[in-house]
Amino acid sequence: MSALTAGSALAVVLPLILLFGFLLHQGASAVNVDFFIRLPKPVGEAGGGMANAIVGSLILIALAGALGLPLGILGGVYLTESRDRRLPWLIRFVADVLNGIPSIVIGIFAYTVVVLPMRRFSALAGGVALAVIMLPIVLRTTEEMMRLVPASLREAALALGLPEWKVILRVVLPTARAGIITGVMVAIARVAGETAPLLFTAFGNRFWHQRLDQPIAALPLQIFAYAIAPYDDWHRQAWAGALVLIALVFLVSLAARIATRGRYSAVR
Amino acid sequence: MTTAAASRSLSSTVVSARARRGWGDRLFRGLARGAALSLILLVTAMIIGMAGAAMPSFRAFGWRFLYTSTWDPVAETFGALPFVYGTLVSSLLALVIAVPLGLGAAIFLAELAPVWIRPPITFLVELVAAVPSVVFGLWGIFVLAPWLRNWVQPALGASLGFLPLFQGPPYGVGMLAAGIILAIMIVPFITAVSREVLLAVPNTQREAALGLGATRWETTRIAVLRYGKSGLIGAVLLGLGRALGETMAVTMVIGNRPEVAISLFAPGYTMASVIANEFTEATSDLYLGALIEIGLLLFAVTVIVNALARLLVWSVGGAVKQVRE
Numbered sequence: 001m002s003a004l005t006a007g008s009a010l011a012v013v014l015p016l017i018l019l020f021g022f023l024l025h026q027g028a029s030a031v032n033v034d035f036f037i038r039l040p041k042p043v044g045e046a047g048g049g050m051a052n053a054i055v056g057s058l059i060l061i062a063l064a065g066a067l068g069l070p071l072g073i074l075g076g077v078y079l080t081e082s083r084d085r086r087l088p089w090l091i092r093f094v095a096d097v098l099n100g101i102p103s104i105v106i107g108i109f110a111y112t113v114v115v116l117p118m119r120r121f122s123a124l125a126g127g128v129a130l131a132v133i134m135l136p137i138v139l140r141t142t143e144e145m146m147r148l149v150p151a152s153l154r155e156a157a158l159a160l161g162l163p164e165w166k167v168i169l170r171v172v173l174p175t176a177r178a179g180i181i182t183g184v185m186v187a188i189a190r191v192a193g194e195t196a197p198l199l200f201t202a203f204g205n206r207f208w209h210q211r212l213d214q215p216i217a218a219l220p221l222q223i224f225a226y227a228i229a230p231y232d233d234w235h236r237q238a239w240a241g242a243l244v245l246i247a248l249v250f251l252v253s254l255a256a257r258i259a260t261r262g263r264y265s266a267v268r
Numbered sequence: 269m270t271t272a273a274a275s276r277s278l279s280s281t282v283v284s285a286r287a288r289r290g291w292g293d294r295l296f297r298g299l300a301r302g303a304a305l306s307l308i309l310l311v312t313a314m315i316i317g318m319a320g321a322a323m324p325s326f327r328a329f330g331w332r333f334l335y336t337s338t339w340d341p342v343a344e345t346f347g348a349l350p351f352v353y354g355t356l357v358s359s360l361l362a363l364v365i366a367v368p369l370g371l372g373a374a375i376f377l378a379e380l381a382p383v384w385i386r387p388p389i390t391f392l393v394e395l396v397a398a399v400p401s402v403v404f405g406l407w408g409i410f411v412l413a414p415w416l417r418n419w420v421q422p423a424l425g426a427s428l429g430f431l432p433l434f435q436g437p438p439y440g441v442g443m444l445a446a447g448i449i450l451a452i453m454i455v456p457f458i459t460a461v462s463r464e465v466l467l468a469v470p471n472t473q474r475e476a477a478l479g480l481g482a483t484r485w486e487t488t489r490i491a492v493l494r495y496g497k498s499g500l501i502g503a504v505l506l507g508l509g510r511a512l513g514e515t516m517a518v519t520m521v522i523g524n525r526p527e528v529a530i531s532l533f534a535p536g537y538t539m540a541s542v543i544a545n546e547f548t549e550a551t552s553d554l555y556l557g558a559l560i561e562i563g564l565l566l567f568a569v570t571v572i573v574n575a576l577a578r579l580l581v582w583s584v585g586g587a588v589k590q591v592r593e
Contacts, residue, residue: 001485002380008372009381012459013392015452019399019407026410074303081300091304093578094311100506100574101567102513104540105314108563111547112317132310139307165296193400196515196540200547220402224516227406235410242403253398257391 020246027243030236035244040206040222043231050241052208056123056217057192060202063127063212064191068134069184075135076142076180077168092143095136106132107197115201123209123216126202130194134187141183145176178259185256189249195220219245318564325557333561339526341546346558348565350526354443354536355566358518359511361447361532362454367504369451370458374503377459378466379488390463397456405520408449413440413521416448421533436531439523444532446522450514454507461506465499465584466492495584502580509573513566515540539566 034049041048075095079088110129115121149172157167173180195218198204203215204225219241226238325333329346336347373393377386417440428434469492477491493500523535524545539562550556 001488002376005372005376005380008369009376009389009393009459011369012373012455013389013396016392016396016399018411019403022407022411023403071303071306074300075307078297078300078304081297082304087304091307093575094307096578097571097574098307098311100509100513100577101570102515102540104513104515104543105318105563105567105570108318108321108543108547108560109314112321112560113313116321135307135310139304163290164293165290166292168296189398193398193402195400195402196544199544203548220400220516223406224402224520227402227409227520238406242406245400246403249398249400250395253395 027239030240053217053222064130068131072138099136104196121203129197137187145179322561358446362450365451366455374462401516405517408521458507461503499584505577
């Protein structure tokens, strides 16, 4: 039985190794300086890159962070500090359920609240969709990490006469900082690869975007568009894009892990 | 734990005595409460907004929407059956593949593996979960589908071709490809959550079984798996929730043909894929309404599955405090 379970563990991680091998094999040759600094070329012309999509993805992530992080962290603070019984339970539950809602449904939500009233696809709509995806992740990690702060620390601060809000902002949150940053990075790694909610919010753009109320390119969208197109040259670009995207996601995940090394094992 | 909780409630009572005076505290508490409540507001807005936008379709087709299979945007006749069918079949196929593997891997990581090997493999499993859907889709189009078309489907057709499940021409893309790619994508979730559930089983359970002379495997089976059963079911349901709503990878390999076909080799279509493919093309209110109604249905199903899963996972000891996405 032991061997069987070891075999299934191997089967779970095997696709990762296969996938990574193919990405390196197919994508590495197409990743060059042009890829990072040039706009996509029209069909038939060789070369070009995804500079606009890379910048677009960064802008979308920044927008999502600006909208989602303050709400998520404050919400997490509420969950730890509240003395109420029922409301925090409900919010925790809603957060976990929201976390499980398909991202495409969140895309529809952003479409109904941002795209329909504005009557156009926009970077803003994409940012809202990604923020909704980030929110529950950040909220729950903030809560977990704040709970790990020893009560004696709070008590010491309170005994010095600080008001509660200052204790939280100046003592509890800074102590839990590394853990919260991890949660933020996990959330960023998650939304960086999201495609479905951007299809009809950010929409994609083959050029540099001008304003936040205009459609904007994103790396995952570009990969999708190139993957289903019938041109070999675009396929190569798609592989290169996937390699860059996955490298970004893995680096962020790895950084998140290193940030909490030690702390994490102490929790378990 | 209990002393920490006690001292926290003590510090809270101290604070509540002071809080009556501080406007800063009241402001801060109001802000935090507002942020938390915004989550509930968000989900409410989601339901109301989508229900409103789906109204034209609901008025036109009623419940017929769910069990008719004509999807004709030109004639504006919409029935969602092929999509519901595709979502269910591809998700079930994924579960059939992913559940044994995920549970096996979780048992290995939590119970049987040598301790030094656990962290690196757990980390790799987490990385699989972090791979973006669109990257799996790309791999599915260019590696998985050709492999299925050239090797797996001819072999299956030759050996099990008498079953209607394995008949028809081998396209590569289709229900089978979708099921496999979904399995690859949900298996890390099932593994991770099951592992947390198994780790939450108290050690006294294991010691008791070992003390009675059970072998390692018997201990796992009798004392650990049985104890964590409801949590493990929750883990499987979480995986199901993921599979039902997974969009990009499936859209790229399922073939996107709105038909109900028995064979796993045939192309299909899922609820999430039809939204992804046709949303920006939907010009009339009715067409858009039909797509949003599918989204609403997907929302309702995943909320139910996830809610059930959370309650089950939470039921196995408070030790499993958090289940990551």
